[in-house]
Amino acid sequence: xxxxxxxxLILGWLMVGPLLINAQTNPKHLQEVGxxxxxxxxxxxxxxxxxxxxxPSYQQNxxxxxxxxxxxxxxxxxxxxHNVQQFYSGGFMPEMVLxxxxxDHDRTKNLTTSKIEENAATGGAEVFLQFIKKELIPRIEKxxxxxxxxxxxxxxxxxxxxxxxxxxxxxxxxxxxxxxxSLDWDEQDLLAQAKENFSxxxxxxKSLFLSLSGQLHMxxxxxxxxxxxxxxxxxxxxxRSNINFSNFVRENQGNGLAFDWSFYPRDLHxxxxxxxxxxxxxxxxxxxxxENTDRINSFDTPKEELEAIVNYRANxxxxxxxxxxxxxxxxxxTISGYMSMDRQQYEKAKMYWDFAIKYYPDDPNVYDSMADxxxxxxxxxxxxxxxSRAYELSGDDYHKERxxxxxxxxx
Numbered sequence: 001x002x003x004x005x006x007x008x009l010i011l012g013w014l015m016v017g018p019l020l021i022n023a024q025t026n027p028k029h030l031q032e033v034g035x036x037x038x039x040x041x042x043x044x045x046x047x048x049x050x051x052x053x054x055x056p057s058y059q060q061n062x063x064x065x066x067x068x069x070x071x072x073x074x075x076x077x078x079x080x081x082h083n084v085q086q087f088y089s090g091g092f093m094p095e096m097v098l099x100x101x102x103x104d105h106d107r108t109k110n111l112t113t114s115k116i117e118e119n120a121a122t123g124g125a126e127v128f129l130q131f132i133k134k135e136l137i138p139r140i141e142k143x144x145x146x147x148x149x150x151x152x153x154x155x156x157x158x159x160x161x162x163x164x165x166x167x168x169x170x171x172x173x174x175x176x177x178x179x180x181x182s183l184d185w186d187e188q189d190l191l192a193q194a195k196e197n198f199s200x201x202x203x204x205x206k207s208l209f210l211s212l213s214g215q216l217h218m219x220x221x222x223x224x225x226x227x228x229x230x231x232x233x234x235x236x237x238x239x240r241s242n243i244n245f246s247n248f249v250r251e252n253q254g255n256g257l258a259f260d261w262s263f264y265p266r267d268l269h270x271x272x273x274x275x276x277x278x279x280x281x282x283x284x285x286x287x288x289x290x291e292n293t294d295r296i297n298s299f300d301t302p303k304e305e306l307e308a309i310v311n312y313r314a315n316x317x318x319x320x321x322x323x324x325x326x327x328x329x330x331x332x333x334t335i336s337g338y339m340s341m342d343r344q345q346y347e348k349a350k351m352y353w354d355f356a357i358k359y360y361p362d363d364p365n366v367y368d369s370m371a372d373x374x375x376x377x378x379x380x381x382x383x384x385x386x387x388s389r390a391y392e393l394s395g396d397d398y399h400k401e402r403x404x405x406x407x408x409x410x411x
Contacts, residue, residue, distance in 0.1 A: 031079075031082075033051075033078060033079045034051030034052065034074075034078050034079075034082075034098075034100055035051065035053070036051055037049070037050055037051070037052055038050070039135060039136060039139050041131045041135050042135065043127055043130055043131045043135065044127065044128070048101075048102070048131070048136070049102040050074060050099055050100060050101050050102055050136070051074050051099070051100035051102070052097065052100075052140075052144060053078060053082050053100070054097055054144070054145075055085075055089070055095035055097065056086075056095070064145060065147045066094065066097045066145055066146060066147065067094050067096045067097075067146070067147055067149040067151065067321070068096060068097045068140065068144075068146035068149070068151070069081060069096045069099065069151040069152075069153065070099045070136075070150060070152050070153070071098060071099065071100045071101060071153045071154075072101055072111065072152075072154040072158035072161060073101075073103045073107075073154070073155060073158050074098075074099065074100020074101045074102055074103075075100060075102045075103070075104060076273075077153065077155065077273055078098060078100030080273060080277050081098055081100075081153065081277055081281075082098060084278050084281055085098070085281075088278075088282060090329070091289060092281075092282055092288070093281055093282065093284075093285035093289075094285065094288055094325075097140075097144055097145065099136075101132075101136070103158070106121065106124070107157065108122055108157060109122055109123070109124040110161075111124075111125055111128065111154070111157035111158055111160060111161040112124070112125055112157055112160065112161075112185055112186075113126075113160060113161070113164045113185060113186070113189065113190055114185070114186045114189050116186060125164055128161070129161070129164070129169060132172075133169070133172055137172075147321070147323060149174050149321050149323075150172065150173045150174060150175075151173060151174065151176075151177065151281075151284065152172075152173040152175070152176050152177070153177040153277065154177070154179065154181070155179040155180060155181075155272075155273050155276075156179070156180055156181070156182050157182050157185075158179070158181075159178035159179050159180060159181025159182060159183075159210075160178075160181045160182045160183060160185050160190065162177065162178040162181065163176070163178050163181055163183065163194075163245070164190055166206075166208060167190065167193055167194050167198055167201075168193070168197075170201055170203065170206065173206075174205065174207070175206070175207050175208075175284040176206075176207065176208045176209070176284075177208075177209050177276065177277065177280035177284060178208065178210050178211070179273050179276040179277070179280070180211055180212060180213045180242070180269055180272050180273075180276070181242065183241035183242055183245050184237040184240075184241040188237075188241050188244075190245075191245050191248070194248060194249075195248065198248070198249070198252060198255070199252040199255055200255070201255050202255060202256060203256045203257035204256035205319070205320050206256070206258070207257070207258040207259070207283070207284040207286075208249070208257060208259050208284075209259075209260050209261075209279065209280035209281075209284055210242065210245070210246055210249075210259075210260070210261045210262075211261070211263075211264060211272055211275075211279075211280065212242045212243065212246075212261070212262070212272075213264055213267045213268055213269050214263075214264060214265040214266055214267055214268065215239075215268055215269055216228045217231065217233075217235045217239075218235055219235060220235070223236060225263055225265065228240060228243070229244075246261040249261075258283075258284075258286070260283045262276070262279055264276070287316065287320050288317070290313075291312075291313065292309045295309060296309065296336070299343055299345070303345075303348050303351055306348065306351065307351060310327055310328070310355055311327075313327035313328070314326075326360065327355075327359070328355075328359075330356055330359070330360040330363050330366060333352050333353070333355055333360075333366070334352070334353070334365060334366060334369050336352045337352035337356070337369055337373075338369070340352060341372070341373075341376070346373065346377075349373055350370070353370045353373060354370075356369065357370065362393060363393070364389075364391070364392075364393040364394035364396070364399065365390070367386045367387065367389040367390040367393070368386070368387055368390040368399060368402070370386040371383045371384075371386040371387040371390065371402065371406070375406065378409075380406045380407075380409050381410065383406045383409075384403060384406045384407060384410065387402045387403055387406060388403055390402075391403060
């Protein structure tokens with residue numbers, strides 16, 4: 001392994017690793033976001049466009065699959081979600097496939113939950129949700145490397161749509177991010193629905209983040225977050241609906257839903273998506289964030305405790321995602337092994353590389369690392385065994401040459 005690996009710190013890798021991968025794969029542009037795709041919808045009787053952003057670590061011939069995030073108004077919001085992913089994936093949230101659903105026409109109709117008599121082009125949310133459920137999701141799961149762990153993001157009417165999915169179709173998504181949602185729609189009809197059936201639902205391992213912008217009253221700046229509920233005018237119905245729904249959810253959290261609400265006093269309705277997406281995704285994936293990093297970085301932590309930390313994380317991720325995934329990236333396990341070797345804690349190094357082989361059995365580098373352990377132990381038959389496996393997987397002359405080096409040492 002190259003000597004630079006000894007210079008990398010675990011926490012530093014968590015911060016810059018995804019950014020380095022992305023920089024290496026986009027040499028001609030600072031940023032390229034989203035590839036346009038489309039599907040003909042039988043239910044909507046039209047072609048619907050969507051953008052797809054694959055994770056930086058995606059490899060065409062790999063069997064690896066990722067959680068997926070569906071973004072309403074994706075033609076606008078996908079770049080922001082992508083930027084948040086670039087900075088926070090790894091230690092704060094998993095890499096995800098991002099699906100930006102284009103809502104550039106019939107937006108009000110497709111995202112509003114009930115029909116208003118004076119506006120015929122409303123109330124199509126149920127049909128649009130069935131399009132997502134029965135046509136778009138199956139298409140994405142057939143064509144792209146995604147799992148069934150789904151996040152839904154929506155702003156304004158898209159936030160209304162997101163809350164409707166939470167209340168009436170909770171089987172579709174695990175995470176919900178409703179940005180300044182229009183819960184005032186149709187005299188708070190969705191809030192009334194929530195009061196009827198929300199508390200009786202099972203929301204275990206599901207999460208909702210809700211946000212409210214600082215525009216509480218369009219004509220009276222004396223109305224603040226502290227007194228807005230005392231105002232009864234139509235000017236504050238939007239804000240009051242949001243706050244009342246938030247209070248209702250907090251009072252009925254016995255159903256297992258993880259919930260957080262945030263007020264952004266300095267943001268307008270049009271600017272609030274940016275901070276909401278960052279805070280919302282971090283909250284929705286709070287359970288994904290690395291734990292016990294102080295114990296991992298401590299020289300004195302016993303090997304048995306480190307094993308328990310890794311196993312705990314693996315079980316935690318499986319519980320939330322519904323399927324098994326590696327608890328840490330391959331590079332992080334490999335680096336941790338070499339850092340342990342540097343500290344002369346050789347059995348800890350072997351432990352990390354045992355985990356790396358367990359979770360990444362097709363990665364030649366993890367076998368090459370284990371060969372270094374046996375080389376240090378002067379156990380050359382095992383060093384040959386592991387580097388031979390690395391060569392089988394990589395076909396790299398470097399591994400082939402190492403086989404000969406160990407054979408010479410074994411004479």
